[in-house]
Amino acid sequence: KAHPPRRIQHQSPQTPSASSSPIPVQAASFERNTPVSGDEEFSDEQSDSLTDHYMDSASHGVDPLACRQIMKEIVVADEEIRWGDIAGLLNAKNSLKETVVYPFLRPDLFKGLREPIRGMLLFGPPGTGKTMIARAVATESKSTFFSISASSLLSKYLGESEKLVRALFYMAKKMAPSIIFIDEIDSLLTARSDNENESSRRVKTELLIQWSSLSSATGNGPGGETDSRVLVLAATNLPWAIDEAARRRFSRRLYIPLPEYETRLHHLKKLMSRQNNGLSDVDFQVIAEMTEGFSGSDITALAKEAAMQPIRDLGDALMDADFNNIRPVMVKDFEKAMLTIKMSVSPASLQQYQDWAAGFGSTG
Numbered sequence: 001k002a003h004p005p006r007r008i009q010h011q012s013p014q015t016p017s018a019s020s021s022p023i024p025v026q027a028a029s030f031e032r033n034t035p036v037s038g039d040e041e042f043s044d045e046q047s048d049s050l051t052d053h054y055m056d057s058a059s060h061g062v063d064p065l066a067c068r069q070i071m072k073e074i075v076v077a078d079e080e081i082r083w084g085d086i087a088g089l090l091n092a093k094n095s096l097k098e099t100v101v102y103p104f105l106r107p108d109l110f111k112g113l114r115e116p117i118r119g120m121l122l123f124g125p126p127g128t129g130k131t132m133i134a135r136a137v138a139t140e141s142k143s144t145f146f147s148i149s150a151s152s153l154l155s156k157y158l159g160e161s162e163k164l165v166r167a168l169f170y171m172a173k174k175m176a177p178s179i180i181f182i183d184e185i186d187s188l189l190t191a192r193s194d195n196e197n198e199s200s201r202r203v204k205t206e207l208l209i210q211w212s213s214l215s216s217a218t219g220n221g222p223g224g225e226t227d228s229r230v231l232v233l234a235a236t237n238l239p240w241a242i243d244e245a246a247r248r249r250f251s252r253r254l255y256i257p258l259p260e261y262e263t264r265l266h267h268l269k270k271l272m273s274r275q276n277n278g279l280s281d282v283d284f285q286v287i288a289e290m291t292e293g294f295s296g297s298d299i300t301a302l303a304k305e306a307a308m309q310p311i312r313d314l315g316d317a318l319m320d321a322d323f324n325n326i327r328p329v330m331v332k333d334f335e336k337a338m339l340t341i342k343m344s345v346s347p348a349s350l351q352q353y354q355d356w357a358a359g360f361g362s363t364g
């Protein structure tokens with residue numbers, strides 16, 4: 001491939017282990033901010049050589065093949081998401097800056113009692129930007145981003161999942177600062193039920209063990225590494241399904257709510273900025289009003305549907321149409337799109353999130 005992935009950036013000068021962990025030539029060339037096409041991932045050669053670099057005498061019990069799989073499938077090396085890409089959610093952004101981004105960037109200031117937390121839960125309805133936020137946290141904190149969904153861990157990698165979890169935490173520590181993002185965490189940390197099968201119980205146990213090993217930042221981790229900058233950032237649409245013991249491990253539980261009026265307005269303007277449109281400020285306000293109860297992804301779907309209307313109006317003439325002559329998107333297109341694209345979160349389930357946030361959520 002023409003360009004190396006840009007996600008990986010290694011230790012900042014403050015990191016004590018920077019000198020003890022020399023980066024091989026291949027890894028050192030993985031600069032951030034290299035223009036890439038957006039679908040980059042590590043080539044077999046790159047992931048193998050990175051893995052080899054991190055396997056050492058202390059990697060006892062960690063499967064090299066699982067590490068390679070982590071490098072290939074789980075380290076995210078594509079397009080970066082930044083704070084500015086996320087509409088609204090100021091509370092969540094501020095809270096994440098204080099608890100993760102600053103401590104990761106300035107480990108020298110955040111020691112002892114100020115040590116960064118190891119577990120954070122993002123909960124709320126689907127399509128509200130939880131995954132985007134996790135990616136932005138990784139970018140803004142210059143961390144390696146490991147992303148896996150709990151359900152794929154339980155299905156796709158079944159049989160290999162425990163090894164994969166072990167390798168995941170091993171690589172995350174080696175490549176710290178790291179964010180381990182686990183989507184749909186509820187499926188892994190569910191309150192114990194009779195039909196919980198043996199293998200998912202084992203994966204859950206391994207996850208909890210590995211997660212605990214992060215607290216031994218003073219040197220008990222594999223390799224005696226002292227870098228404490230590894231965070232398990234998990235997301236769920238079903239926070240109430242997480243069992244109590246697991247819930248307590250998330251020192252912060254952040255509610256990511258449906259977007260408010262201002263956020264919807266901002267999101268709509270941003271989406272339409274790349275599309276020929278005849279929408280005035282008042283039009284935008286009208287659409288923001290009528291999308292009360294929509295999630296971020298509902299709004300994206302709505303705007304896509306509205307943008308289709310000018311094309312649909314052309315009928316068969318579409319084949320001969322000149323791109324520059326397609327009419328702009330109007331409010332009426334949004335009104336029509338509202339007939340097809342509906343809000344995906346019911347008021348009843350919204351209430352359930354609010355209740356859980358009041359009981360177990362962190363306030364900032």
Ligand code: ADP
Nearest residue numbers: 085086087126127128129130131132296297300
């Ligand atoms: P979640 O993880 O909460 O289910 P995602 O982060 O996957 O939601 O968001 C799904 C899509 O919805 C995103 O790709 C983006 O297009 C849009 N979206 C959701 N929330 C926002 C937001 N706050 N700002 C901008 N886009 C958003």
